[in-house]
Amino acid sequence: MSNSAQIGVTGLAVMGRNLARNFARNGYTVALHNRTAARTHALVEEFGHEGDFVSTETAKEFVEALERPRRLMIMVKAGEPTDAVIQEFAPLLEPGDMIIDGGNAHFEDTRRRERDLRDQGIHFVGTGVSGGEEGALNGPSIMPGGSKESYASLGPMLEKISAKAPDGSPCVTHCGPDGAGHFVKMVHNGIEYADMQLIGEAYQLLRDVAGYSPAQIADIFRTWNTGRLDSYLIEITAEVLSHVDAATGKPFVDVVQDRAEQKGTGRWTVQIALDLGVPVSGIAEAVFARSLSGHADLRAASRELAGPKAKPLGDSEAGAFADRVEQALYASKIVSYTQGFHEISAGSDQYDWDIDLGAVSAIWRGGCIIRAAFLDRIRAAYDARPDLPSLLSDETFAQEIAAAQDDWREVLVAATRQGVPAPGFSAALAYYDALRADRLPAALTQGQRDFFGAHTYRRVDREGSFHTLWGGDRSEVEA
Ligand code: 6PG
Numbered sequence: 064m065s066n067s068a069q070i071g072v073t074g075l076a077v078m079g080r081n082l083a084r085n086f087a088r089n090g091y092t093v094a095l096h097n098r099t100a101a102r103t104h105a106l107v108e109e110f111g112h113e114g115d116f117v118s119t120e121t122a123k124e125f126v127e128a129l130e131r132p133r134r135l136m137i138m139v140k141a142g143e144p145t146d147a148v149i150q151e152f153a154p155l156l157e158p159g160d161m162i163i164d165g166g167n168a169h170f171e172d173t174r175r176r177e178r179d180l181r182d183q184g185i186h187f188v189g190t191g192v193s194g195g196e197e198g199a200l201n202g203p204s205i206m207p208g209g210s211k212e213s214y215a216s217l218g219p220m221l222e223k224i225s226a227k228a229p230d231g232s233p234c235v236t237h238c239g240p241d242g243a244g245h246f247v248k249m250v251h252n253g254i255e256y257a258d259m260q261l262i263g264e265a266y267q268l269l270r271d272v273a274g275y276s277p278a279q280i281a282d283i284f285r286t287w288n289t290g291r292l293d294s295y296l297i298e299i300t301a302e303v304l305s306h307v308d309a310a311t312g313k314p315f316v317d318v319v320q321d322r323a324e325q326k327g328t329g330r331w332t333v334q335i336a337l338d339l340g341v342p343v344s345g346i347a348e349a350v351f352a353r354s355l356s357g358h359a360d361l362r363a364a365s366r367e368l369a370g371p372k373a374k375p376l377g378d379s380e381a382g383a384f385a386d387r388v389e390q391a392l393y394a395s396k397i398v399s400y401t402q403g404f405h406e407i408s409a410g411s412d413q414y415d416w417d418i419d420l421g422a423v424s425a426i427w428r429g430g431c432i433i434r435a436a437f438l439d440r441i442r443a444a445y446d447a448r449p450d451l452p453s454l455l456s457d458e459t460f461a462q463e464i465a466a467a468q469d470d471w472r473e474v475l476v477a478a479t480r481q482g483v484p485a486p487g488f489s490a491a492l493a494y495y496d497a498l499r500a501d502r503l504p505a506a507l508t509q510g511q512r513d514f515f516g517a518h519t520y521r522r523v524d525r526e527g528s529f530h531t532l533w534g535g536d537r538s539e540v541e542a
Contacts, residue, residue: 068094068117068128070220072136073148075102078192079138080110081199082165085224087114096125126155132186133160134217141168149176149187158184161213165192167328170242170249170335173208174414177241186213189241191248193431194226202226204234204431206251206423208244211237226430229439234426239416246335246410247423250403253332253346255432256325257399258296260349260487265392266304268474271483273384274375277314281305283385291393291463294435323353332406339409344490345399352486373481384477390470395491397464400441401454402494421445455498464495 071094072083079097083106087093092115097103100120107118119125126133133156137148145164152162162185164173173189180187191206192199205221207214214237222233238244262284269280281304288297306315329350336343355362376384404420411418424441427433444457454460471492478485497503509520519528519542528542 066127066130068092069130070094070134070136071096071125071129072138073097073125073152074138075106076138077196078165078199079136080106081196082136082138082192082203082224083116084110084113085200085202086220087116089220089223090114091220091223092117094119094125094128096120096122122151122155126152129160131157131159132216133157134163134220135161136163136165138165141166142172145172146176149180153180153183153185156183156185159186161186161188161209161217163188163190163207163209163217164245165190167191167248167252167326168245169331170208170245173242173245177209181210186210188213188217189245190221191238191244191251193248193251193433195432198226198430202234202430204251204426204429204434206238206244206247206426207235208238208240208242208246210240225426226434228425228428229436232425234428234430236419236422236426238423239411239418241416242414243411243416243418246414246416247407247418249328249331249335250407250410251427251431251433252328253336253343253349253406254399254403255296256329256332256349256353257343257345257403257487258294258396258433260352261345261392261395261399261491262296262300263352264478264485264487265388266300268388268478268483268485269385271373272376272477272481273381273388275381275385277304277316287389287392291437292389292396292435294437295432296435322357322359324357325350325353329353332403335410336402336406339406339413341402341406341409342494343402343406344494345395345402345487348486348490352484371480371482373483384474387470387474390467391474391488394464394467394471394495395488396437397454397460398491398494399487400437401460404441404445404454419445419449420451421449453498455495 069091070086072079073096075097083093083095094117095103095106096119103118107116117128119128135152137145139145139148145166145168149162168189177187186209188207188209192203194203202225205225207221218237221235226234228234238247266280269275269283281301284297284301304316308315308318311318333343333347333350407418407420407423421442424438424445427438444454445451451457475485475488475492512518513520513530514533517530519530521528529539530542531537531539
């Protein structure tokens with residue numbers, strides 16, 4: 064077996080197969096391995112003409128086919144299947160070799176694996192790959208973590224197969240050591256959830272309050288996609304909403320069960336944010352909205368609860384309302400991205416990753432699910448001020464959100480009055496108002512905590528912690 068393959072891919076389901084093809088199409092010799100060899104043979108049979116594949120049957124053959132330092136990419140399910148594949152291959156590798164995990168692994172699993180393999184001199188590169196099947200084949204956004212040494216060897220290859228941003232730059236960056244790449248991918252998915260929830264709320268408001276049909280709403284999204292909301296998710300929303308179900312002739316969106324599923328990366332984003340103390344309310348509402356939609360029995364039992372049913376506006380008002388919804392959607396989107404980038408920054412500090420937020424937004428301009436012109440604006444904001452405390456501190460975004468104020472609030476008044484749930488829009492505005500509030504009810508919370516738990520509080524007029532003797536003369540003592 065010649066050891067000429069620059070990269071090996073084990074796990075040839077759709078994502079693994081398409082990444083292997085992408086590497087081969089870009090001129091690399093690609094070693095192939097799959098637990099069931101039939102899948103390996105099928106790939107070579109169907110796509111062997113696309114490049115130089117080395118088909119292997121066993122782990123030993125697979126490793127022997129790789130040039131040094133060996134680059135072995137795992138594309139299997141996150142969790143135990145990934146650990147099993149690592150255990151199978153690690154003993155066959157030598158110091159300096161690398162294992163790349165392109166699955167949606169939890170970053171803490173990646174940190175553990177990187178630590179364990181580092182002791183054997185093997186680089187473990189947890190890598191976020193975003194863009195679905197099409198992205199894997201034609202150019203994903205790639206978010207590798209791991210050591211600088213591994214990126215020196217692997218980076219140029221990833222840059223070659225990645226999506227390219229509008230300015231031609233590859234949508235890859237070394238996110239940082241150990242689990243940084245999978246952490247960034249996790250937050251990408253959390254932002255994706257928030258984006259999708261906000262789009263869903265805009266759709267429902269245009270449907271129920273403006274009274275538009277799915278086809279009309281598709282046209283509205285197509286128009287929005289030519290402006291500041293230009294993005295993959297807005298683009299595909301127009302496609303989904305304009306699609307007609309062949310079996311019934313009804314709008315496709317009306318024949319789909321309204322119960323959203325989730326593989327878990329959005330949930331992780333919120334769980335980690337809770338641990339980091341980062342308010343990602345937009346992402347959290349998106350996760351909860353998916354969960355709520357799945358409680359069919361609870362929803363059925365609640366259907367008759369008192370509350371308004373939306374009465375569609377007249378044609379003359381519907382257009383103006385749609386313009387307001389665009390403002391609310393864009394303002395809420397700025398808030399969701401502000402929260403997501405805050406989480407990345409907090410994770411970077413917590414785990415000492417030194418993540419470059421400008422570089423992360425730059426690689427999200429192409430290939431990934433949240434790809435959008437908007438991300439180039441975020442890149443510019445962080446490149447101009449790497450220490451930007453929040454995206455809302457960027458003058459341009461602050462001005463845009465200021466301009467959206469009235470419409471944003473009007474849309475929420477309409478949603479509230481008409482009984483249309485808009486948890487994402489509401490959470491975004493509540494976050495925004497809380498950030499800019501002179502005083503928050505947290506002062507009362509501290510008083511309550513001190514009353515029932517003697518948990519102490521701080522004063523606005525002097526240093527220190529204090530406790531009030533609530534059960535006695537209510538005098539104040541320094542804690
Ligand atoms: C991507 C996607 C992908 C995601 C699946 C399922 O970046 O290509 O985010 O990684 O996991 O599309 O997502 P959910 O089931 O969590 O919605």
